[in-house]
Amino acid sequence: METAARRRPIHLGDHVRRMRTALGVKQSALASELGTTQQNISRIEQEEEVDEVTLERIGKALGVSAEAIKNFDEEAAFNIVSNTFTSQDSSTINAINIQPTFNPVDKVVELYERLLQVEREKVELLERMLKEQK
Known part of the structure; x- marks a missing residue:
């Protein structure tokens, strides 16, 4: 059946x-x-x-x-x-x-924090470049 x-x-x-x-x-x-x-x-x-x-x-x-x-x-x-x-x-x-010895969400947070740090460094560099132009 x-x-x-x-x-x-x-x-x-x-x-x-x-x-x-x-x-x-x-x-x-x-x-x-x-x-x-x-x-x-x-x-x-x-x-x-x-x-x-x-x-x-x-x-x-x-x-x-x-x-x-x-x-x-x-x-x-x-x-x-x-x-x-x-x-x-x-x-x-x-x-x-x-x-696994890590939490995937913790890895995402870690990567996000690294990305933020890179962006901050980029902003600082651009600000310095603008000051030098003036």
Whole structure:
């Protein structure tokens, strides 16, 4: 007997939560990156619909595209992990066991701070050049 595969509506808040947890980012870290509260992130993750602007901002903070969040597929993720663990190649298994020692959001903040410093230096240089011209 054949059963028709029922397609559930996309629950974008759930996709946000699963993507965030897959990347190892806590709600509080994501909230900090977005300039909001942990409670607001929790609320977003409970909503079925998430507006495009919010989804883009969350994706940017997590280092993924909004499309990646929209198309998050647990079955595909399970198949990738399942196929990887059935591999007999020990290097693949060892690579999986490596735990990152950094938080992706912290890396984004670090890069942003470096960018700000470069911009400040550029402004100082331009100001000096203007003073020398006068």
